Amino acid sequence: MDHFLYRDGQLMAEDVSIAEIAAQVGTPFYVYSSATLLRHFKLFDDALDGIDHLVCFAMKSLSNQAVLKLLGDAGAGMDVVSGGEYLRAKAAGVSGDKIVFSGIGKTRDEMRIALEGGIRQFNVESEPEMEALSEVAVSLGKAAPITVRVNPDVDAKTHAKISTGKKEDKFGIPISRARDVYAMAADLPGLKVIGIDVHIGSQLTELEPFRLAYRKVAELTEQLRSDGHEISRLDLGGGLGIPYARDNNAPPLPIEYGAMIKEEVGHLGCEIEIEPGRLISGNSGILVTKVIYVKSGEGRKFLIVDGAMNDLIRPAMYEAHHDIIPVIEPQAGGEQTQYDIVGPICESGDTFAKGRNMPTLNADELVAFRSAGAYGAVMASEYNSRPLIPEVLVHGDQFAVIRRRPTFEEMINRDSIPEWL
Ligand code: LLP
Numbered sequence: 001m002d003h004f005l006y007r008d009g010q011l012m013a014e015d016v017s018i019a020e021i022a023a024q025v026g027t028p029f030y031v032y033s034s035a036t037l038l039r040h041f042k043l044f045d046d047a048l049d050g051i052d053h054l055v056c057f058a059m060k061s062l063s064n065q066a067v068l069k070l071l072g073d074a075g076a077g078m079d080v081v082s083g084g085e086y087l088r089a090k091a092a093g094v095s096g097d098k099i100v101f102s103g104i105g106k107t108r109d110e111m112r113i114a115l116e117g118g119i120r121q122f123n124v125e126s127e128p129e130m131e132a133l134s135e136v137a138v139s140l141g142k143a144a145p146i147t148v149r150v151n152p153d154v155d156a157k158t159h160a161k162i163s164t165g166k167k168e169d170k171f172g173i174p175i176s177r178a179r180d181v182y183a184m185a186a187d188l189p190g191l192k193v194i195g196i197d198v199h200i201g202s203q204l205t206e207l208e209p210f211r212l213a214y215r216k217v218a219e220l221t222e223q224l225r226s227d228g229h230e231i232s233r234l235d236l237g238g239g240l241g242i243p244y245a246r247d248n249n250a251p252p253l254p255i256e257y258g259a260m261i262k263e264e265v266g267h268l269g270c271e272i273e274i275e276p277g278r279l280i281s282g283n284s285g286i287l288v289t290k291v292i293y294v295k296s297g298e299g300r301k302f303l304i305v306d307g308a309m310n311d312l313i314r315p316a317m318y319e320a321h322h323d324i325i326p327v328i329e330p331q332a333g334g335e336q337t338q339y340d341i342v343g344p345i346c347e348s349g350d351t352f353a354k355g356r357n358m359p360t361l362n363a364d365e366l367v368a369f370r371s372a373g374a375y376g377a378v379m380a381s382e383y384n385s386r387p388l389i390p391e392v393l394v395h396g397d398q399f400a401v402i403r404r405r406p407t408f409e410e411m412i413n414r415d416s417i418p419e420w421l
Contacts (some may be wrong), residue, residue: 002283003033004370005395006329011368015397018288018327022366025390025401027290028307030377032062032402034395036072036284037373040254043070044276051272054120056100057271058238058277059085059303061374062285066402068092071280077120079275080330083110090117092350100235102149102199104129104170111144121145123197125172127157130185137190144190144358147197147235148182150175150220152213156201156239159318165200165213172198175216182224193229194272196220199237202278205251205261210239214264221268234265238275242282244321244371254279278374285373287312288327294342301339303361307344309350310383312369312376316349324352327366330359337361338347345384376402387411 003014011018014030019286020353021031044055056077059068063085069092071263077098089099096118104125111133114122124146137144138156149174156163164171173181178196185193200213221231241251254276261272289307295304314320324341337360345348352369358367361367382389387410391403 002036004036004286004368009329011325011327011329013286013394013399016394016399018286018368021392021394021399022290022327024289025392026405027288027366028285028305028311029102029390029405030285030372030391031394032064032067032281032373034393035250035412037067037280038074039071040256040280040284041074041076044258044274045075046054047254047271048261049258051262053272053274053369054236054272056098056204056275057280058275059089059151060378061090061277062376062390063378064393064402065092067281068094069228070393072098077273079199079277083107083113086110086114086117088120096120096158100275102197102275106133108132112140112151115140115142115144117172119145121147121194121233121235123147123149124185125149127173127181127184128186129162130181130191130403132289134188134190142190143192144279145192145194146185147148147195147233148173148178148185148193149197150178150217151197152198152216154200154209154212155214156203156204156209157206158203158239158241161318162202163200164202165198174342175220178220179223179227181297182227182229186229193231195231195233195235196224197235197237199235199275200239203241204239205241205249207252207256210236211260211264214261218265218268221265221270231268231270231272233273234268235273235275236261236265238277238279240279241275242371242374245323280372280374282374285311285371287322287369287372287378289367289369291361291363291367293363294339294361295341300355301337303339303341303367305343305367307369307389308345308384309347310345310381310386311343311389312352312372313379313381314375315352322372323370324356324358325368325370326359326361327368335360341367345386352382353376382411385411
């Protein structure tokens with residue numbers, strides 16, 4: 001359930017008309033619903049009710065500070081994967097003791113930033129990273145709290161580009177080597193082992209892969225405890241998927257996911273962290289674009305919109321499906337046309353959908369891409385010198401631009417031409 005619904009023939013974001021935002025902000029733009037963001041966060045928080053837990057929003061999915069503040073104020077922690085994300089979370093008012101730092105390539109500078117600013121834990125992914133972190137922590141007179149991310153070698157049954165828990169993936173340490181790696185961690189002076197971390201992939205549509213991974217983590221917890229380690233926290237990662245098309249089979253609900261977590265690891269007495277991104281932000285956002293031209297090709301019609309792959313790369317990168325709907329509610333039984341929906345960028349990959357049946361549209365009409373809140377704005381680029389598009393946050397009947405559209409000058413003036421040219 002989200003808050004992008006038709007009312008009186010118009011697509012609304014909560015109580016704000018999309019057409020009105022478009023008139024004020026111009027197209028294309030992203031718009032997010034506060035109510036949907038909060039609702040999805042709360043679904044996870046409630047699903048883990050009864051056990052000590054923290055829901056850390058994977059801010060890589062949507063990192064605008066207004067969104068981080070909204071979720072942070074509601075009690076969310078943050079999962080960050082770079083110094084930039086760490087500083088962004090802090091700037092949005094999230095305290096360090098609610099920030100977990102994930103990622104396979106943390107640099108010493110990033111470790112220093114987080115240790116100085118305060119951090120809940122680092123999820124470390126290799127022995128060399130452990131050594132580096134220990135050195136940095138010692139140099140600052142601190143001990144870095146860590147979990148080790150283990151790779152459980154389970155098939156997440158998702159798109160290959162977003163699967164992370166198979167042994168051939170670059171993530172984590174093989175679970176078979178975990179006991180040795182924990183022994184090494186315990187010997188390093190700048191580290192304090194507190195738990196285990198696992199994350200097997202993104203857009204998972206079944207519970208079973210999670211269950212297999214968490215079962216392995218539960219076994220490992222008992223082994224590590226018998227080796228003398230204090231394992232008091234389990235970070236179970238993110239990855240629960242969303243239905244991108246309305247008529248798709250629905251993935252499991254957070255409440256089912258939470259119940260499974262309790263079944264598999266509830267008996268261990270550990271504090272549980274999860275790192276959902278997409279399920280909180282995905283259906284909380286849409287991308288609004290305008291039809292520039294309707295072009296007739298050889299046996300096909302192209303709907304050329306003013307948004308492009310630089311604004312939303314998911315269809316080009318993962319063959320992802322996004323529902324695309326007109327902003328003016330189509331009449332029941334109205335005329336339909338099959339379109340290839342494309343952006344203006346000079347490559348064929350800049351295609352959002354092929355042969356999509358849509359209500360017939362004309363130039364200047366607005367269309368919305370649903371489920372674009374996660375991995376939309378954050379993956380945007382200025383390819384073809386197209387300035388990053390604005391982000392808007394709606395709350396009830398109010399809306400605010402939370403990142404404005406840069407001017408062409410701002411974009412162009414970031415380059416500098418050396419004197420000797
Ligand atoms: N934790 C870790 C360590 C992760 O690597 C990720 C996502 C998450 C949590 C959050 O996963 P989520 O709940 O959002 O599925 N750009 C791709 C998705 C990449 C996901 C990367 N890691 C897409 O557009 O589908």
